[in-house]
Amino acid sequence: MRTFIQEIADTIRKDYSDWDNLTVIFPNRRASLYFRKALAEQLDAPRWSPAILSVEEFIGSFSDLKEADKLSLIVTLYRVFKRVTNSDENLDHFYFWGEMLLRDFDELDKYLVHAAGMFKDLSNQKELDQYFDYLTEEQKQFLIDFWQTVDFSSSASKRKFLELWQSLYPVYIAFRQQLMEEKIGYSGMIHRHVAEQIETLIPAGKKKEVGMRYVFAGFNALTAAEEKIITWFVQHRDAKIFWDEDAFYVNEPHREAGTFFRQYRKHAILGQTFPPEPAVYLGQDKKITVLGVPQKAGQPKLLAQQLDATLRAQAGNNSVERTVIVLPDENMLLPVLYALPPSLQAINVTMGFPLVSTPYYSLIDFLFELHLHKRKDEFYYRYVLALLNHPYLKARVGEEAAQWREFIQKNNQVHIAPSFFEKKHDLLEEIFRIVPTENFLAYIIGIVESLATSSEAGGLMEKEFAFHFHRILSRVQELTTSEPMELRMQQRMFRQIVRAEKVPFSGEPLKGLQIMGVLETRNLDFDHVIVLSLNEGLWPAAPRQSSYIPHNIRRAYSLPTSEHQDAMYAYLFYRILQRAETVDLYYNTEPDVLGTGEMSRYLYQLIYEANWPHERKVLYNPVQVHEAKPIAIEKKADVLEKLERYFGKALTPSTLNTYLECRLKFYFKHLLEIREPDEVEEEADARIFGNIFHKVMELFYQDLRPPAGEWFVKEEHFINVGTKLDRFIEMAFRQHFHLPDTKKFEYDGRQLVVKEMVKRFALKVLAHDKAYTPFAIELLEAKNFTTTTSVTQLGKQLSIVMGGLIDRVDRKTNTVRIIDYKTGKDENKFEDIPSLFKRDQKRNKAAFQAMLYAWVYAQRNAGQSSEVKIQPGLINRKEIFKDDFEYGLYLGKHRLDDVTSMLPEFDRHLQTLLNELFDPTQPFDQTDDLKVCSFCDYREICAR
Template structure:
């Protein structure tokens, strides 16, 4: 079937001989390009082509105004707005509203709206009758409904709204006047300027004696300015208009796709340019397939499978360009490109790709955040890590970037000085350096240039991205010369501009598979049409962007509304299908957070309103519920080999607690050593609080240790405790965060809270220690507080090391205290010795640890005097602030003054536990208590 463009080319070839005086006008440049190719294919000999232009170019030739770029227009509008309204709003905050206001002004002019009337205060019916006699009764009714139903909330709100509304017309007129003086304008302003002065701009010759002939082709939803211009040329010049329509939607009033054609057929002038009846293309036989695919990611994958054979055949026939993939969701472009089969040689992308979806956007935004969150002259680690992990920096720096990320994690570097990156990599030195605010945009431009010009800068796509960001940053830099901005303002300005910008991909448009956006398909026809993401909210797209002009007023003044947009997108859908032979329509079957899982209304119309033959398929994965099977790891030779590490390495209380909690967790954590990745600890959580407290107590008592002799602690050692603690707390923070002594330390955020909590807890502990003096310290934060124990495994004896790091052991008057600091909610009571070995979530782990250390001490000092008591206990934050606090463990209600009588029973249970742990016949299996699994790091592996 011939395309619309080919039909126009054939008509031009047959009916127009003087191409030197012929101008052919299309809605866009893409259609013009295809028309030029179609015209060339129908010629036997070379000849000069007629003047082929888009409607924008055509209208622009009649005006002396040059269309300015959007940023320049918004800046001019901002200055006018400030002058008229005396506003003190910053440019970066005005940008969004200015963009919306510029869009409204553009529409006002394109639809030739009486601006003074629209912006007039319509607060009552009398003014409506007096000032708006030119409106129809229907238009007046729309306005009345709006002003009666709008809820202002209060008279102050109403007054504020009216003041803003009343200022818009002065802003509009002053803005247009300024642009006129500068000989520039926005699109709508130029269109209105030409439409209202068309008689002056077109050479004044006798109506039908002008040699130039005009052909307008493929128009649908005309603005009022375009309609007036087309009408004038139809009346005053040798002009023909070719409409691309179909009887399917034109002859049925309920089908919105034909809305505009039905209007124009009734037009006194344009109506004469239509044929008596529309042609019928949509009624002809087509192969239509509707494919439902769960999730957006599945559509490109299914598309690739479907196209693999088809495209190979098309490539062999050299007609791949007769196939188009239409993407209503432009964010799917990259996933579609990556999914296309390798057999495809040529691809032409004709659509814009959002700049916010490019790696350059995230990189530049990270650089803004890096400098916005720096503390003095140091960078916050989160943004340093984000940049080191960015694909552009990783590609250029190489594997060393991973080493530096690991160093930051392991050394808990919350704030990183620029000197850290000196002599590491030239690009990193440029990225991580302190920059004054006034030079920041120049710094960003240098980073973009460095990336774009590096040997591994990537392909043309990355260079195209770099070019656009270089241009945007340069423009913002120019703005800051006249509109000074703080760094956060510069970032907001950058985000506002990039938010609406797209990369216009360019390629060989007449060769290979075509990939297009919805609007790019205008006037073009393909044999094989593939549309992805045919969901409500994508095609048709969601309602238009915001506007200062309420809906009813828009209707009253015939400005575009959601109904206008729906009619336009419906036409684009059915027009694309008109001449196609094979049609594949994909949609997402799964709703997302925006609710765009609903099938497009156009698909519903196709399925239920037409009698077109079609095949409907739903891609799905069968739901397979897999029962979580129990996991048990047998102690084979390799597992037993891993257990042998505890022949020399200490089996600690926390390790045994893990085993009692869940054997499988012990296997994952301590034998396979599956760990969560290191994270930088910036917030002072409970664990950091505990670490700092333990360190402070260690530093305090280490300071009292004599060079030789007994480590005696006396009452006089507790003079100036406050000052000492201040010094030791800072030192503990420095060691935890790996800060050098030369660096000034300041507490910030939660660190200050933790500091005060640590100090308060330490003061309380030291106050009890002062009362307890004099005493001697035997062990302090001892890492080698261990003892060997022999167990039998089958026919051999194993020597296991038990113990670990003890917080403190001190002695006074034949009483040895085994102290364990607890900063959490640990209890100092337990039910029985046997209860310490139960596989029960309520088991007292802290008491188990204290009793184990008491047993280790007894084993290490087996020859001690029977009079020496071993008193285990917890110094816990939960109890120590009570008035009746007394050190020790409580077995039931009885305080253990000497653990020695309980140690034989403890040893019995301990040896039973160790025999089980090293017994080859007892597997590492899961706990039966699912409550334990709730916060387990390995629950995903267990499927619990």
Template sequence: MKRFIQEIAEDILQKHGAHLPDVTVIFPNRRAGLFLRESLRELVDKPTWSPNIISFQDFIAQQVPTQVADKLFLTHQLFDVYNKIMKTKEGFDRFYYWGQMLLKDFDDVDKYLVNIENLYTNLSRQKQLDLTFDFLMPEQKEIIQRFWQGFDQTKSEQKERFEFVWDRLFKVYTEFQNRLKKQNLAYEGMQYRYVAENLDRLAFKKSSGPVIFAGFNALNLAEEKVISFFLERKNAEMIWDLDGYYLEDDNQEAGTFLREYRNKNIFAPTFPQDVPHFLKHNPKEIEVVGVPQYVGQAKVVGQRLGELLAEDPHLDLRKIAVVLADEALLFPLLHSLPNGIEAINVTMGFPLAYAPINSLIEHILDLQRTIRHDPDGNILYSFKPVLAILRHPLVLPFDAEEIEKLAETIESDNKVFLVQSDLIEHPLISTIFQEARDKLVTYLSIILLVLHGGKESTEIEIEYIHHFYQILNRYEELLSDEDKKTDLSSFSRLFKQLISTERLPFSGEPLNGLQIMGVLETRNLDFDHVFVLSMNENFFPSQGGKHSFIPYNLRKAYGLPNFDQQDAIYAYLFYRLLQRASSIEFYYNTEGNDMGGEEMSRFLQQLIHESGFEIDQRVLSSFAELEERREIVIEKDEEVLESLKRYLLNNGRSYRRLSPSALSTYLDCRLRFYYRYVADLYEKDGIDEDVDARSLGNVLHYAMEVLYDDYIKERNSGITIRKNDFKSLRLRLERAAVKAFRQQFSVAEDRIFYFEGKNIIAKEIIKDFMSSILKLDENYAPFDLIGVEKKYELDLPVHLNNAEAVVGLRGTIDRLDKKGNNVRLIDYKTGQDKHNFDEIALLFDRKKKNKVAFQTMYYALLYQKEKTPEEVMVPAVFNKDALFLGEDVLLAHKKLGEVNNAELFLSEYTEHLKELLAELFDPDVPFDQTDEEQKCKFCAYNNICARG
């Protein structure tokens, strides 16, 4: 089937073949002109000059003395005018969004030739409507009147502010235009209005010969007036791109504008006598496919293109178009294309907001936003933006090994805040990690220059970086010195808005290869095979660009573009895609979010239920049948047993030793023990920026160690703690707590720890615990402090697998003190641990075990070989009940009472411990999962087990 562009080329050659250079062809956009030149080249058989082929926008620009200024410049000029007239001091960052809306409104009212003074007149009084708007139709007056009457019924502060602004917008518009004219600048609508209002006075450059307007659908009033002038005065031609399916059916919104023009005297003769019916009379294969997730659509289309190439290796890719209603799918699509597609033409701008450099700049601005200073003036960088920057794909390749090593060190040392000396010496790292203060533009520009020179950057990444650099330079050119000193949050807000409206234009050969385009770029172009992605509501038709200061009622009354018109435009584009194509595949996302989003486009619904076409509908999904939960059991084969041997003494030494927490883990879940202590699957610790319940105990242990250890060393008068020592000890609480926090967060001694957020509260909690411990100790004093956080080891002979063996045990006792012959083995606990237990045997029962009692008796076993014969081991637990509720600190047997001598229970405890170890090393007892699934909830390995 002939394409629309081919028909135009044949028509031009037939009518004007002898005078092609004199012909001017005007399209709605530039893309169609490229294809027309190609079609003419294929049809002519001898060298000739090409017609003047131009877009309507470029045609208008040729006739005016002004140039269109860039959007940032226009918005800044409007900002100056607005603040001057409104007498506000609003910052440019806050005005930018509203300025864009105002610019769009001004552009609309100019293109639609609206009398802006009348539009912005205060219409709150009926007589003004009657006196000022006699030219309006009665229904238009009614719409305007209804709006302002409803507006005045409830005058709120916001409405009064709106009315105040509204009354002055005409003055803003006038002053803004005057300012631009003095500089020979304009926005697009200004140029359109100038031409439309000066048709009789303009010479119309490069259009002295035949003029052809081709492929137009929805005309603004300025376009309509210009085209009407040429049709009436210049004997111009009009070629419509249409189909009888929607033109002749009043219920089809796609033909709304075309029917309107056909009923106007000036346009009626330009419509063909025999309206083509491509949609109904030409065979088509139409497929509607639902795909889970947006990226899934790109994957499926890539697969389909691969299938087409496999069927026909010489397939002409120029006849295939992939249309993206959602621009964000561009890169997923490019990464999904099969290898056979070498030539690609992307006819759309890619939003810079999706570019990798944008996320890096956001991290860098976040780095600046979270900078702190310690009392010495050192700059402190928060770990979150630091790690995000170091591992960013644009930064990491500069020195992957060293940068990743630095990131791992930050994580392993739990460095919440970093100083300059913590970082590596590298040009890019040094450029990024400094305080920008009020030189943000210069700071970011230098970073972009360093990135631009990076050897690892791809061509497209360099293009992103260059585009960002241009935006920053333009920003710096426009703003005054005072504006440039804007605060970080203001700059971030403005820069985010600037980037959100920018597109990166792709360069390529438009007439070669697979065509990838946005919806608006499809105008006047025809393809044999069309794929359309994101055929969901909110994407097709697009819901963007509808914000305006002009309310819907007034837009409708003045003929300005509104929701209805935009939907009609998208309906036309939708059916245009179908007109001449032989195969069309529509894809939509079947999975939305909490706000919906999975609904297919209304145009697809219309096609399915109204067209009568034979449509193949499919929904792609993968059905996962849930298997019965598989129990994980690790048998003790030779490899597992060999790994276990590291806990046995060999030639007088063991490679590793078992701790009480390891054996407690085994009692909780054998499989968890296997993962952690046999297979060495360590859970990777994240950085804790706050002391939480998990790390609170670690900080308390270290704080108490520091408190007593430093005190004894500095006092230098023995290890006896007396009652008169506690006054001095309490004065040291703050210092010990801070030192413990410093150790927890890897803050060097020469730096002051910076407390903020939850850590301020956590420090006070730690000090409360320490104060309560000192209170108990003061009541118990005098006593000798034997040691804090002391490590002990024990070689325990055990009968394993019909042979004698020695198992290596180890443990760290929180504190040991001695009074008389009593040696207390103290365990600090910040949780809900209870120190009462039923009997020794139950300490080894998986369901009834008492972890605290198990652990303190374990410590007694370790210390037993160290004690003198006269010493009595007394296990004690300093838990919350003992510290804050006055309970006794001693371990207590529920039947026998307080355990004043742990040695009385050690024989039974040791036998049960040996039985536990025998089971651990027994080849016939596998590592299996616990039956108590509530223990799986917070287990580090619950994803492996599919529990929790």
């Protein structure tokens, strides 16, 4: 089937002999390229091409105003706004509203609205009160942030806001006047200038105007200015118009795709340019397939499979050049490009890709955050790790980046000095350095240049990203010379500009597979049309209220509304199908976070209203619910080999507690050593509080240790305890965060709370210790508090190391206290020895640990006097602040002064437990108590 462009080219060749005086105007440049190719194919000898222009170029040629870029326009608008309203708002706060104002001004001019009347209506108090409801919550918040005085529940605030609202028309007039003086303008301003003065502009600007011929092709939704200009050329220059329409939607009033054509057919002048009846393309046979795919990620994969099969079946016939992939969702571009089959020799992308979706955006934003969160010339670890994990840095720095990340996490480096990165890598030295605010944008521009020009810079796409960010950053840098900004303001400015920018990919449009956005398909026809993401909210796009002008006033002044947008997108949908032979329409069958899971209304119309022959397929994976089966790890040779580590490594109380809690958890944690990755711990949680407290107590008593002889603690050692604790607490924090002694330590946030909690707890413990003096310390934070015992395995006696790290062992006369500090909610009571080995949640883990250490002490000192009392106990935060606190474990309500008589029973239960642990016939299986699984790190593996 001949395309719309080919039909025009054929008409031009037959009906227009004087191409030197012929101008052909299309809605966009892309159609111009296809038209030039189609025209060339019609010729059998070379000749000069007629002038082929986009409508923007055509209208702009009649005005001496030059269209300025958006940023320059918003900055000019900002300065005019400040001058007219006497506002002192910052540019970064104004940008959002300036962008909206500029859009409204552009529409006002393109639709030739009587601005004075419209702004008068807009500022009417009664109407304004009525129309506050049209603002979204986000816009109300922006108003509150912007003017600081808006209160939507107060009539006084509304009146004050109204005064500012009434200034919009003076701002509009002053803004246009300023642009006229500078000989620049925005698109709508230029269009209005030409439309209102067309009688005088054309003869003055075009001496050969009377002999010129004009052809307008492919237009649909005309602005009022375009309509007036085109009408003038039809009426006064006998211009021809080629409309691309179809009877399917034009002849049916309820179909919104034909809204504008039905309107123009009734136009006094434009109506004469239409043929009597619209063409009929959509009624012809087409192979239409509707494909439902779960989730966005599945669509590119299925597309690639089907495209590859098509290419293999049609090898050698160049059908790929007549194939287009239309992407209503711009974020699908990269997934589609990565999924396309390698057999494709040429691909052309003609669409915009959001800059916020590029790696450069996240990199630059991380750089802003890195410097915004630095503390006294040191960088906050979160943004250091984020940058080291960024794909651009990982690609250039290599595996060493992972090593430095691991070092920072393992050593708990919350704040990192720039010296950490010295002589590690040139790029890292360039990034991690202190930069004054006034030089910050130059610093980022330098990094972008380094990345873009390095040997690992990637392909053309990466360089294109870098070019656009370099341009934006340079513009913001220019702005800071006239509009000084703090670093946070620079970041907000950068974010707002980038969020509205897209990378306009444009390659060789006449070669290879075509990938386009929705708007880029205008006037173009393809044999094979593939559309992805045909979901409501994507195509048609969701209506957005980003305008000062409420819906009712827009309708009253014939400005575009959501109905206008719906009609335009409906036309684009049906137009791309008109001349196609094969159509594949993909949609997402599952809702995502944006709620775009509903099939597009166009698909519903195609399936149920048009009733065209089609094939509908839904891709799905059959749901197979597998019951979680019990997991049991048999103690085969490899597992028994792992258990042998406890022949030399101590089997600690916490390890045995894990085994009693769940055998399988013991296997995962202590034999397979599956651990969560290290993370930097900046906040002082309960575990860190415990570590700091233990270290402080160790430092206090180490400070009392004599060079030689017995380690006695006396009452006089407790003088100036508070001062000493302050010093030891700081030392403990330094060790926790691995800070050098030369670096001053400052407490932040919760660290101050933890410091006071540790000091209070330590003061209370030391007060009890002072009352207990004199006593001698035998062991303090001893890591080798172990003994050996034997178990039987397959008839052999195995020697097992038992014990671990004991907080403190002290002696007074014939009583040995085995002390375990507990900063949590641990209980110091237990029912009996068997209860310590029960596999349920009532088992007292802390008491088990204390008794095990008592057993270890007894084993280590088996030859000591029988008169020596062994008194294990907990010094816990829960009990020590009570007035009646007494050290020791409690058997029921009875405090234990000596547990020596209980140790044989404890030994029997312990031996039973150890024999079970090393028994080859007892697998590592799951606990029966599902409550234990609630907070288990391995519950996902067990599917519990």
